[in-house]
Amino acid sequence: MKKLNLVLMVILGISQISQAQEDKYLWLEEVDGKVALEFVETQNKATIEELGAEKDFQDIYDKSLAIYNSTERIAYPSILGNYVYNFWRDKDHVRGVWRRSLLKDYTNGNPVWETLLDIDALSEADDIKWVYKGSSGLYPDYNRFLVRLSKGGGDAVVTKEFDVNSKQFLEYGFKVDESKGSSSYVDENTLIITTDFGKGTLTTSGYPRQVKLWKRGTPLKDAQQIFEGDTTNVQVFGYVLRDGSKAYTMVRQSIDFYTGKTFVWRNNKAIALDIPEDASTNGILNNQLILKLKSDWTVNTKTYKTGTLISLNFTELLKGNKDIQVIIEPDEFSSISRVSTTKNKLLIDLLSNVTSQLYIYSFNNGTWSNEKVKAPDFGTISIVSTNDLSDKYFFNFQNFITPSTLYSADASNNTFKAYQSLPAFFDASKYEIKQYKAKSKDGTMIPYFMVAAKDIKNDGTNPTLVFAYGGFEVSSRPFYGATFGVSWLDKGGVFVLANIRGGGEFGPKWHQDGVKEKRQNVFDDLYAVSEDLITKKVTAPKHLGVMGGSNGGLLVGVAFTQRPDLYNAIVCQVPLLDMKRYNKLLAGASWMGEYGNPDLPEEWEYIKKYSPYQNLKEGMNYPEVYFGTSTRDDRVHPGHARKMVAKMNDMGYKTYYYENTEGGHAGSSTNEQSAKSDALTFSYLLMKLK
Template structure:
């Protein structure tokens, strides 16, 4: 993003000439020892860095108030208890001040709609953690679909991706004595029948990919030890992962589908039958979303000309006969500035629901299969907002859908999908005073001429003098769309204090479908960083803010984005917060789950891709004496996806070079801000203190 034309030209020339790429020297790395996540030496370093940074941030007079406000919002008992339909009942995982780990609980649909529902506790995670002397974090529940009376409850130690699975009986509200129990692993497990599971997990030496995920699928029978599990499918050690999933539809059809992830974005799909496994004829760049009337619902992320069917464009929804006897059916094809949110597609008894975005403004759509083809309609929900398919099931045409925007608190709607009727049943109270605030959408022009949209929320009377303290964020990777969202904490701690908030919809995301994502893959990634810089420059050109008043933040891949922006264009920003980041791109494949992301970032064994990251990787491109703003870097010890080590090494190199930084590492929380609401509020308060000091108080 922040590359000048000359630098972009150098990137292109290195890509065109592998011999030239190989002449770039790889810097030495004196901080490999920080990659030993829990070693005494590394943890002593973390403790010292935490003490130094907390002495600055927690001593700030704003910290106590920020923490109190953030925690009050996080633990508010009047927030929406988001529903999950299980067996015709409503389940929910609830955390508050009295239930730090959480309560898994259930009520009836009628009771749920009351202002104060009567809940029945299924599982008290605080009591369980105390009894087992563990730090259990809820990681979800997968319920057997024929009766939905028993579930596999996933429990994570401190928020890791790895989890333990235990069978739970919803009727007795207890773990099943002698029931299914799968010990800690990175694993995907799905019910095949009430008495058998299809499981991908660590089965022992030689069953996990280089990315740290399973590639062997076995059938686990009730009452039999895991050692007796029989193999169903085997991928390859150099795959990213293999994931089994079970689907049932309202007509009684069932399918068990195994996704063999060849790369992060490419997969082969097979169905499990009594005779073994058979392939499903879909493009590799596809994802399976559900089952309806015996047809598997896929989102296809590449152009496809199926045999005997009509042309299908990238980003479309299609219905596929799993046996391959009938041609695929086109459900919906988005236009050039449209996209189907990949995470917001659900299936009811008779319909497909999806969040469809037009220039990053969402609406909920219903798709119905008929003799004349698929019919579509728009559900009567607020437009120009973010739409989430909260819950639906195969047994009914009831769905729960949430709607929110930057100034509209999250509302929950109950939808009768068959009739298309919708009624709002719950509304989150406003968490900040939004009177006099507006959200606008602008476009910036990137270096290559691409138009990059962004949203800015601010006071309507904001003076255009370049003096408004502004926070800006983006993600820019993995086809993840950054859609409008309501953040009570951002509103309370930033917007109410006169700040502005910006979300940039840069390339690498999915806001405009697969092409928007693929424009920034691997060695083409500089356009992502140029897009972000273009938005920053546009904010200054419009005199909304100025570099000394502009702060940026992002996490995970967004943390990499922040690191690149810091090292390429430090003159554009007054503060940079780098969250749970990738930063050492020359070694990322060897760290945590890094090998799984080669499809996004490239491989260091490829000379062109390595040459790109030699010039771009933040850890390798920090410069002594460069005019970087004081940078906040934070991560979590328990993150087993990206890991804390890249953040540690980046901070250590900044210290070596005499560069200004603050570093904070919480010991729990996985790939997030903390394992519970208190820890998350703590991280939020620390970050907001940092931005307050640099953007609102600095001259």
Template sequence: MNARSNPALGAGDEFVWLEEIEGARAVDWVAAQNARTHGALCDAAYAADFDAALKILNADDRIPFVSKSGDYLYNFWKDEAHPRGLWRRTTLDSYRSDKPDWELLLDIDALNEREGISWAFAGAARSPDKSRALVSLSFNGTDAVELREFDLATKRFVDDGFKIPQAKTRADWLDGDTILFGSALTDDDSTAAGYARLVRKWRRGTPLEQAEVVFEVEKNDVAAWFGVNHRPTHESVAYWRALDFTRAQIFVEPQHGAFAGQRLQLDLPEQVSISLEASDLFVSPKQDWSVDGKTIAAGALAVIARDRFLEGARDFEIVFQPTPTRSLQSWSETRHGVVLQILDDVRGRLELATRRNDGWTTRALPDLPDNASIDAQTFGGEEEPALGRDLLLTITGFDRPTTTALWSGDGAPQPLKRAPASFDATGIEVVQRHALAADGTRIPYFLIGKNLAAGGAPRPTILYGYGGFEVSLTPAYMAVVGKLWLEQGHVYALANIRGGGEFGPSWHLASRKATKHIAHDDFAAVARDLAASGVTTAQKLACHGGSNGGLLVGNMLTRYPELFGAVWCSVPLLDMARYTKLLAGQSWIAEYGDPEDPEEWAFIQKYSPYHLASAEQNYPPIFITTNRTDDRVHPGHARKMAARLSALGQPVWFDETVAGGHSGAVDNTKQAQSQALGFAFLRSTICKG
């Protein structure tokens, strides 16, 4: 492929100048587009929606979600008085009370005022003795962070402590005076995708530039990842050579046992998930794996003693076997057994798997709701040789305010916190339906609205989807959507299209690269079903998606415009010719394909909305949003698509915020503005008439 025919070089792209994130011409264009959008949409109804959304997001009686480390529960909290948030901690006994006694560790707003920088909190890693932490600070929500050592007793950053300048960085402690880190500080430190290529060991008191390289990958790999296990008698370090977004070579370096001090590559498929918390190796392959004369099915969970595996044994035991409707989403190793987080026809289930003499057996955790999403996370216990005993459960549903509970292995989970109801759910019904894809596959979707069984006239409806990277869309409490949309009598639908992980790895693999369009076709099938069943009409139906979901709804605009009355497209990928040249795009080639490969560009261009847009087609109105500090999906995608549609005379609205990163969640005010603008757009389109 020569320079003139290489689509990734952007030859003939009249709007490539909009990729200059801080370019004067581009910034002026953004300001003009924002002013036009705000002038049209920011009316009294928008103001009321903004106030209602912000009230929900800042509510004092929200659940303060926590993680446990040592004796403390850690929480990060944002509210009206602290828009950038407070990092704080408390004890479990105090947390159980209605008004926990929080110990303030770090006030991000106060830090920003002192330093004159718009930091956002991006997490912290506690040292093995829990006396210090490696705090990550993000500028306005970027993925790139500045890392600083923090003393938890004095509540101050350590003047001469570990500090790494802003970059895409991952770090953890080896001991109180040594850390491992991977940081994309320079071009040599970085992969072509912009992630860390090297993992270094840095000892206290030595210069950063002298940190020892202990693991490295190739320039064209996605990244070098690592994980440190501090569990006493099971200490180890694992390294991942991420070949692409789905494939990796995994190495383990145990500190105990027959292989202590050795770094060994695990003889596993490249597409696999593992855990190695204690003496067992748990493996879940993404494709069927033939080993030791038997086949471990894609999405199954198998186990073997780690040292026996390293010695050459391959007699895995099966812990979980998937079915066409039951898939394993994740698992947690506990001293009681392995807790399996399962989706059963997109409904959450938790089961405890325990080993017996005749194999593994499972039982459901007691007293959990049948029709909800249930998430399980280990709750402390990282310092216990025999594994931790506690799990923190988060239970939620579309019309069910979120609750949390603690399960310690015996009896029913013990309730911890309950979120307030944010909207009036009177008459709200949740039903699961199925649309029929072109190849006969049943595509499930959830429908949420008032008095659905009663039927009636078609109603304004939002159809939401994602369809990529094995991400599962599951029920979750619709706090803001419920208040601003469902309370009005409108309808919301969530589609579980292929490309996601709702039915295991095969559901994802059905929509990758040359078959990526299948996710988009599935979504269109759901849109048709909504209209055919009388829930809505094309004129009253809007689709909404963000990131990969932005690519999804961009394809609804350009490939299926007749099915929708409006498109809400957030932080999207849209120019699939240049996506690999923009920020983290190269890391997604395994999902979409390589536009610089002529054979792959042949199918990529068929789902590249930026290239499909045509003056010969009438499109529904589209609202495209992005964020200037998004260093994952380049804002140029959204900018250029809006400019191209405008040049073609198509109805397009655009809004770009200047803080928030890819999630747009650095403060609640920005989130409330984004939601209120989106619903204002829908009022002006599918709710009219």
């Protein structure tokens, strides 16, 4: 057996060397390599020169920047203790300010903002392009926070302890060097922390695999290790779950992207919870552990179906007993989008036919009861913030032509009122929303939304943009895109949002029907929507484009290599494209639960059929693709887009390419960068599709 393993290792090693020799563009994977950056600069310059000269470029830039910098934007709240916290960017605060207002002032509609941390000033003082990545506070007074800062917008962050009363970082407070880890307060003097603790402490995905308890005033190297995962795990992280005054120190061992084991740290031991490895926990309320099932679970001869939200008596679960209550079992056209808790209530955002409904659930006398919140219909509801200390909360409503409105609400009496709405950045009265379904290759009906002028003529000439994602159980929901309105709809465009498989619109099965060997379903769904638009004579291939980012970037990369006949414009943002090497680049190994392992011959067999980088061919009638990425994207490697462009250019295909020097996976770190990206993208689309 040892000899066999050795032979396999040698074969694998030879295979990897052979692969490296075959790929002559590997040098573009050196993120900050001199020659690679020269390539980027050359591509950027050509793209900016050409698209910057388009007649709509400056208008799109100016209007987009005005929207991003508008003082009428909603200052979304995060309720912590007696304060509301908010992060805000505008023309005077390019990198933004972290600020707070008393909750009572904010709720009354008259927030008095107190700046806690000016990221522009901090960046200048440190000579580092800091990007604010959030913070977590010390319960219940929230006088101290762990502030996360990224250098240029990547996922890796530096964490420093901040005193909100003195508005200063604590000189001798907790400080964690740059890492993709996490940290939370257990109490005033203890953190539960995962980080890069040194050699051998990261997984093959680049995330921490050790969890420690770190006491204030002690060296990090002396922190107590409470859990260690395997190097092949995606990651291991620690966190704290609160149920009123009670707090539980938890550990999650992510075996792959969708499965893992959950532990509670008690009596100096990590105790595994006897729950399905693919279930997701959604908090604890009134001693009920809230659990969403991703597969059928049979307990004591009773089967709880995939997609069901259940609760378990937590103290009994720790004793080995399963006292289970069903909260909600969605039907085939519904899914649970989000679950949140207030002090006494459970809030459930239910997606039904891809539009939101909001429910309040109460647990009394061992059973759950519910009330529907009579919120606006036919759009997207998002829980913005809840309060650990009361049943007050905020939610947001929007759809394609209805500006976002923030509502203040009280779950104790099921009341709500409009707090603030965005201004109408474009005249929505000219447009209407329709929802259609297209039949995919295997007969599955795929819903999609279409936003178009009320007087649209179905003559096949309308410039039409399809936006899709199709992965990781992420639902694509209606949104108010002000920049889409001024940059696309107002310039004669039709916008389509496709709810293809791989997402979570209709629950876990909708996602599972698009993973690994079933991935082609996702692509076929996109083609079905595209062909339906052509059949309806909304558009024609000459006027049809598609846009996607990250996993959606892979989607559109496959679209133009498999079906170049369908599209005349492709916007491919922060994409995965080289699916032979994706698991070796940055966080790529963490996604093998979604795509499969290309190093296993049986899994590469289905991946290789669609991998865009490997399926490029000479002599094809590909559209002139626009690729966008970021040098500082430390999630999806910029090498994917770089290599694709170099390979296509060498084959004689024209491409457009823009790589922002910062921005991380989001692509932009400032409003100006976002406006520039919009101007380049929509100028390209208008040039190609009108």
